[in-house]
Amino acid sequence: MNDFIIAPSILSADFARLGEEVDNVLAAGADIIHFDVMDNHYVPNLTIGPMVCKALRKHGVTADIDVHLMVKPVDRMIGDFIEAGASIITFHPEASEHLDRSLQMIRDGGCKAGLVFNPATSLEHLKYVMDKIDMVLLMSVNPGFGGQSFIPGTLDKLREARALIEASGYDIRLEVDGGVSEKNIADIARAGADTFVAGSAIFGKADYKAVIDAMRKALASVR
Numbered sequence: 287m288n289d290f291i292i293a294p295s296i297l298s299a300d301f302a303r304l305g306e307e308v309d310n311v312l313a314a315g316a317d318i319i320h321f322d323v324m325d326n327h328y329v330p331n332l333t334i335g336p337m338v339c340k341a342l343r344k345h346g347v348t349a350d351i352d353v354h355l356m357v358k359p360v361d362r363m364i365g366d367f368i369e370a371g372a373s374i375i376t377f378h379p380e381a382s383e384h385l386d387r388s389l390q391m392i393r394d395g396g397c398k399a400g401l402v403f404n405p406a407t408s409l410e411h412l413k414y415v416m417d418k419i420d421m422v423l424l425m426s427v428n429p430g431f432g433g434q435s436f437i438p439g440t441l442d443k444l445r446e447a448r449a450l451i452e453a454s455g456y457d458i459r460l461e462v463d464g465g466v467s468e469k470n471i472a473d474i475a476r477a478g479a480d481t482f483v484a485g486s487a488i489f490g491k492a493d494y495k496a497v498i499d500a501m502r503k504a505l506a507s508v509r
């Protein structure tokens with residue numbers, strides 16, 4: 287695994303050719319696949335569920351699948367995605383009735399667990415569960431749609447999250463999602479992110495490898 291992880295969001299892929307799109311983006315140098323699950327309840331959009339995750343595994347995808355649950359309630363979906371072959375499952379603290387239990391369910395199912403924070407959601411939810419998470423995901427847009435602009439205040443929040451992670455002593459990745467492109471990825475990494483979700487910046491271009499290479503080149507200037 288690279289130190290910096292690039293995670294294309296299939297929200298912006300061509301769903302009619304999803305297996306091929308995932309193969310192509312992995313062949314172009316992506317590390318993992320970001321899988322956005324929206325329920326038209328917690329967020330105002332409706333996307334894909336565990337059957338599609340299972341279908342990607344059946345298609346032959348062996349890369350990690352990073353499932354971002356934008357659903358409420360979360361617990362039933364956790365079980366279904368564990369069964370469907372997810373590698374990482376993240377959810378929003380305000381969407382779970384019992385945060386600790388939801389995190390434990392994910393780890394008990396053999397997946398990595400993480401919490402997702404909307405732009406205006408406080409990081410205080412991390413306080414008592416640092417030992418139960420493998421990833422913190424900061425949304426740099428309000429969740430629900432691809433193609434939005436990066437909210438600049440996320441950079442300060444990333445610095446805050448990075449400091450909390452370092453102080454905890456745990457091995458926790460810091461992911462950012464929304465409006466990430468080859469133009470701002472270096473600044474985002476300098477603020478502390480190590481895992482980068484990008485949807486429209488990658489799938490919106492014809493040459494996925496050129497974009498991912500440009501992102502890696504920008505990241506090389508950071509470390």
Ligand SMILES: O=C(CO)[C@H](O)[C@H](O)COP(=O)(O)O
Pocket residue numbers: 295297298320322354427428429430431432433434463464465466483484485486487
């Ligand atoms: O979770 C999401 C939206 O809720 C998407 O993953 C995110 O917005 C990525 O899309 P883009 O890179 O086009 O901003």
